[in-house]
Amino acid sequence: MPKVLILADLGQENYHVGDEAMGIAAQVALEERGFETYIATRSTDHSRAYIRSAQGYIETLVFPGEPARREEYLEEVRACLSGARVAREISEFIHHVSAMDGILIAGGGNMNSVFGWLLYERAAYALVAEHFGIPLVISGQSIGPVLTDRDERTLAELLSVAQLVGMREQTSFDRVRALGIDVRHCVDDATFYSVGQRNLPHAPDFTLPSDYICATFTNLSDSEVQTIAVLLDDIYRRYGFTTVLVQHKGMPGEALDDIIVARRIAEWMTSPCLVLPILHADSTVAIHQGAHLNFSNRYHPGVFSLAAGVPYVALIPDAFTDIRIAGLMAHYGVEGFAVSQELIAEVAGQALTEAIERREDITAHLQSRSRELAIFSISWWDAVASELRGQRASVGLMDLGPAPTFEVGDWSKQNTARRAKVAQVSLSETLAHAHHDRERSWADYRAAHPTARVPGQPLVSVIIPAYNAAHTIGDQLECLSRQKSAPNFEVIISDNGSTDELVTAVEPYRNRLNVRIVDSSQIQGVSHARNVGIQESQCDFIMICDADDFVSQGWVRAMYDAMCTYPDAYVLGQYLYISDEGGLRLQHPEVQRLFTEPKWQDVFIQDPDPSAPIETHFFIGGGSLAFRREAGLQLRGFDSSYTRGGDDWDFFARARLAGMRQVEAYGAAIAYRISHSPAQQLKRQRFYGLNDVLVTSRFPAQVQTDTSVIKQMPVLLKTPYRLARYRDLETRVKIFSDLGYALGIIQGTILYRALRRIPRPVLMKENQP
Structure with missing residues (x-):
């Protein structure tokens, strides 16, 4: 049975539902196709407890956050492959990865300069795969939008090694194709996540309301918190739906990340609500899919709900979120429900009202498209499995056709223009920051290293x-x-x-x-x-x-x-x-x-x-x-x-x-x-x-x-x-x-x-x- 190593952003100290779900979904898909699966993770204990079904777990190679240092660290990996003596964890990493028959870099939105340490981590796997002739597949990715010139070159080198590359939205697909890479348009790896019965520590017993909407948010200002609370209260008053505030990222038993925002919203609400702590992906997916509606500024709540025919109203705060969430919603033709976060007060209420009052039509539209995507997903994972076995199969892979558009009300016109403006400003500012961050990082590095060093020479x-x-x-x-x-x-x-x-x-x-x-x-x-x-x-x-x-x-x-x-x-x-x-x-x-x-x-x-x-x-x-x-x-x-x-x-x-x-x-x-x-x-x-x-x-x-x-x-x-x-x-x-x-x-x-x-x-x- 061939051994395949799966790299997703797993084993983080703070549990991240979307990252875990993509890793688990990829592991299940490959196990079903006859592979012995191994998980690359930051914490083998964490992943062994929360994933369970893989045959083995190895520690990934964690890259530094500073641009200069992560670039230097990748060169150390390259030097080790050339025979130089480097840090022990690099040689051990190469030893473990080289023992695999195939490598899958599972889905995520981390191939950019904002999360550059994750981009370079993935580049290290590509170097090992290329050196030892191991088949490499890259699935369900979002690229950019922020990439410095150096990081884009690293990205191009990484992608060029892979036998099969899949981008999960049109913007990323177009950008990768412009790099000269043979790329395929696919869906997020966790789209058809199979819900199990796993739990996290400190998971409480709870009973969901019979009719509820699911809300998940991060990084909200005080005024945005208050506005969302008013919107949720209004939904309860008009339609009787209780709000369930679900967390997407956090630490079991600790008040961190999303739950802080959720509690702030709950404090401003006057209607009944249920605030849940961070739960395992199994429980979280089930809650999203059982809701009447999902309302969030996070990506994966939309992945889980849309595939199940549940309407999803998204708030878009910046360019990074825009390409990912709008790209996801375009798979179903419902990108009209992606609302600029700047327009919470003016537009979000109208979007929520239409999603609730036209729920039956929206669900029928989503379910029809979901059946098409399910057929494509089977074809995609079959092609992934063939490529990991060294068999060229991507030539016959079916295309991901366009989705029919679900038309929304006139309120969306103002929203579309504002989204485009916010994305442009956000992209410009973030890209400038990334270039400045790299320049500063290298200035500090050169100050600390006044003489040039050959690869492998100790610092x-x-x-x-x-x-x-x-x-x-x-x-x-x-x-x-x-x-x-x-x-x-x-x-x-x-x-x-x-x-x-x-x-x-x-x-x-x-x-x-x-x-x-x-x-x-x-x-x-x-x-x-x-x-x-x-x-x-x-x-x-x-x-x-x-x-x-x-x-x-x-x-x-x-x-x-x-x-x-x-x-x-x-x-x-x-x-x-x-x-x-x-x-x-x-x-x-x-x-x-x-x-x-x-x-x-x-x-x-x-x-x-x-x-x-x-x-x-x-x-x-x-x-x-x-x-x-x-x-x-x-x-x-x-x-x-x-x-x-x-x-x-x-x-x-x-x-x-x-x-x-x-x-x-x-x-x-x-x-x-x-x-x-x-x-x-x-x-x-x-x-x-x-x-x-x-x-x-x-x-x-x-x-x-x-x-x-x-x-x-x-x-x-x-x-x-x-x-x-x-x-x-x-x-x-x-x-x-x-x-x-x-x-x-x-x-x-x-x-x-x-x-x-x-x-x-x-x-x-x-x-x-």
Whole structure:
């Protein structure tokens, strides 16, 4: 049985009914035609739970949002196919996709510059298909309308690889044909969706009204919300139809996306209404198809309702929505019911009235056309199946003939003119924004990459200082080898005089990472090891992590994105504490959770102000740090006069004095190992206290940690009592940690404040071998 891989926009954190429905419909159609189906998804767990019927699920290759970076990432895919060593997820992606007998890029409206990361994701599949000679079919697409010149070239290259290309509306069909592509006009993949019995988490029990209209909206202004509420109330008053507000996009159990708009509408309504949360495509399609009427500014509610003979009144806010929804409605000859969203108050009421009062005629018209489209759809999927088997069948594919027009009232004349004007203005503005966005993105990229690089050459050096770290460094390297959507990077292990089996521990990763070991044994200490790594690097960007922690799977990408966005900054990643009672490994469930779970992508920015104290929003340190190499050299690296801590805050303070801004990136998270040994915690915290006094003595304006001896005296006095009372390990670790820090503060106060024995800084130029 041939294996076919289906790519739709699946596995999103927020459930999207239309995207899921297209993927499921494509999977069912191909399974019925004898294929073993596999789903490409952003979350295999998500898709396995919500689709269920596929034979397998693989993680897709997620592209960056920034135009320059997604273009660069596609070149990395191309380079990997040419034999270059690139990020592990690219090689794994190619390995999984190349094992397929056919690839289907299922329907969607994402081949444009607005959602460019999805366009480039699809281009990556086309590159793999072309390289390995795998049949590729592209079904049910909308193209543009916004495409930069570069993105249009990428699109043309993508489409030219496919054996069969289908566009779901006339505008896209005409544009693709103008590119010289052999293209077919088809319908949306989910047009004849087969309803099942699947549910999402938190799905409630509910009873639908006997007579209802279905309403689904997104992105409405306050005045539009109020106007729609009045229209729905009027329908109830005149015809007795209850409104059911159905969500098309959202997160199960959360108040996000469409449901926010739905609740705002419900608050303004005076008539009865039912607000439903996000539901599985199975339930949502059934609700749309059981309605007396559908009213929406979203696309797929129209797909589901029109195929079932249910009238659909659409609101059109912009050019992107216009080509998709009007193109859909043209399949049935009812595009007259596509109303400009600017004319809600003037025209929408008349459109709704006509759709309700002429419902019988409209339904008969829709059902007649739907029967024709059902015959075409069978023919289409048969042709898709043949092409995926390597059999040319598109020559005999039946044409999608035009639909007879259903004439509407005179109110549509004003609406048609306004729609055309809104679409023209919207297209012009959005296209200008796309070109500006790309120019800005490349300007930032060039600023961050002043020298040209050949494909496959690393952009980033990840530096790991190591001293007798053979027992932990393998887990850190494993984390780095599993990075998601990362730019090409190298790993420099700076060996600070190890006497263990460090080289042996690193050896298994040489074929999975661009990794090398450099000697930094001349001066003992993590600062010197970091400095040697910086000097050995030839990359523009430096990232630093420790040998005994676990970087999360998005660490490199989050650091890289922040550095590109803020080129004059140093970037700090958050520490997520994890307790180590001995033998903690990457396989530990808690480590796995911290490694894989999505992180907030928020950043905190502290603008340059040399006199302002450093502010932090989470625990930070030198074990999750990034900066441009040029800046690191200008700052002369880290100060080796510190022992076991403090050199990171010293670096931050000097960076602030040099005018650099500070960026804290939540997404650049690490699982920070905390020892459960009281003795080790006592020793570690004593050095932290000692070095806190030193760094605050050197940089009192920038580093304002409370290092008062008076504050630590109660800790010393209470320690005997606490040790006598508490016997459990966790509490005793905390007691010894507090005691160690207090002793360090006292020792530092005597050395650096009372005796003024502040050591001379030992910076990079002074500690070169």
